[in-house]
Amino acid sequence: MKNCGEKLRAAREFLGLTQDQVASTLNLTRNIIVNIENNKRSIKADELYKFSKLYGITMEEIVSDEKKIDINDQVFARGFNNLSEKDKQEIINLIKFKNDYKE
DSSP states (O other): OOOHHHHHHHHHHHTTOOHHHHHHHHTOOHHHHHHHHTTSSOOOHHHHHHHHHHHTOOHHHHHOSOOOSOHHHHHHHHHHHTSOHHHHHHHHHHHHHHHHTOO
């Protein structure tokens, strides 16, 4: 089971964000982001809230060990819902294509 830092790193990487971008957006230093992701620093409640909003996942999903759904799947699903119908269909078609030619 992933810990908070690993979950936050996975979500950040999945979204294609750098530690510098996250630090700037959340008004934190890059060093704080590095330490949180490496579990060398605990996350304050207000920071947890900011991470949650930025990454599109709930605070519970970040801190709970009970969730068995991969964090990347959650981030993708939420991002997918924000796309236009045309973009959604393109992604669905790409997934079908990739699955058909997997072998």
